[in-house]
Amino acid sequence: MHLRLIVPPDRSERVLNTLVDDPRVTSIVRVQGAAHRPAGDMIECDVTREAMSEILSWLKQQGLYDDGAVAMSSVDAAPSRNAQAAEKAAPGAPDDAVIWDAVVDQAYNEAGGSWVYYVFLTLATMIAAVAVVTDSSILVVGAMVVGPEFGVVAALAVGLFLRKRGLTERSLSLLVKGFVFAIVLTTLAALLARAVGWIDVADVTADRPLTGFIWRPDKWSAVVAVLAGCAGVLSQTAGRGNALVGVFISVTTVPAAGDLALSLALWVPDHIGGAAAQLGINLAGMTAAGVVTLVLQRRIWRLYLRAKRRRGQAGARVEA
Structure with a gap:
């Protein structure tokens, strides 16, 4: 991960020395007085994913979140020897590390509720309605891909896991408002289509071999929702x-x-x-699975680091 910092002059030396002394950090550059808003020195470096949460926590303690600035981005490739040495110094695998500050920031962005979210959800719902009328599995898949709701479900899971009431309420409110908005507009469009003779009751009640599963939830609906929730949260936390x-x-x-x-x-x-019922089962299943996945990720990572430190201490005693 690439880290760009704006550091107040009175803390610049401390931050720079701490980063230089950490073997998990490389490619460190400081430009004194380069930043103007906020004012300070600009420090850039590359940090292993495994070390990011720890380093960000320390930077927050130094007041950089309030008096300076912190920005991070992914590094697609770093083939240099220095980068490889930094990765070896960090315990664990990059995909296993969760950068919690990035997860929370993304969750708040997803729960923002832009008009684009409402438009995409409405368009996806209308495509799904056409899929029901035409009994088209292709259109069902298309509607699933267009729908933007999973990001908000993941934000809800993060809010529940970290006990952030504001994030939880915003995410839940956006989910409810988004689906109500999309369903109301799609219902109005369907009423118009019925008025002009494009659709009738038989389009819904007829035997639909390809789309009948939509309104008939069963145990597998819950299973798929849980599995999808786990996969979705893992994909976001692992990048x-x-x-x-x-x-x-x-x-x-x-x-x-x-x-x-x-x-x-x-x-x-x-x-x-x-x-x-199908809608409720899927939303509830994904949210619950997301919370459980986050709990397990944090627990497993902490246990792994603890075991790694114990092995390191044992090795040091043997050498002594």
Whole structure:
């Protein structure tokens, strides 16, 4: 990970020396007086993922989060010998380390509730409604991929795990508002389509071999939601965003919202209850799985570091 710091002059030497003395940090550069807002020295360096949370915690104690600035970004490749030596000095594997400050920052961004979120969720729900009418599995997959809701579910899991009430309330509120907004607009669009004769009740009640599962939740709905929640949170905490596409395709949140909207417009009570249950099961399952995954990640990482330190101390005693 690349770390860019703006450090007040009175703490610049302390921060620089601490970074230089840490073998898990490399490529350290300081430019004195380079920063103007906030004012101070600019220090840049590369840090192993395993050390980032510890170093960020120390920087917060030094007041850089309040009086300076901290920014981080991923390094795609670092083939130099110095970078390899820094990685060897850090215990564990990079993917196993969770950068909690980055996770929290991303969670707050996801829970921001931009208009783009509402637009994408509405468009995805409308695509899902068309998928129900045409009994198209391809459109169901398309709706799943377009839906942006998993980021908010992950933010809710982070808020619950870290007991951040503000983040939890914002995420839960955004989930409810987003789906209500998308379902209402899709219902209105379906009513318009019904008025002009494009759809009727038979489109929903007919045997749908490819999309009938949407409004018929079962035990496997909960299983898939839990597995998808684990995979999604792991992909975000480990920096493996490409795995999220598989998560989007796995969960039946947006398709259930589309089926629910269509059933409301055509008034099919059996489907209304089934689609609502499917939506609730998926959201609850992913959230619970996300919280459990975060708990296990923190616990396992702490146990690993503790065992690593014990082995290191034992090795030092043998050499002595």
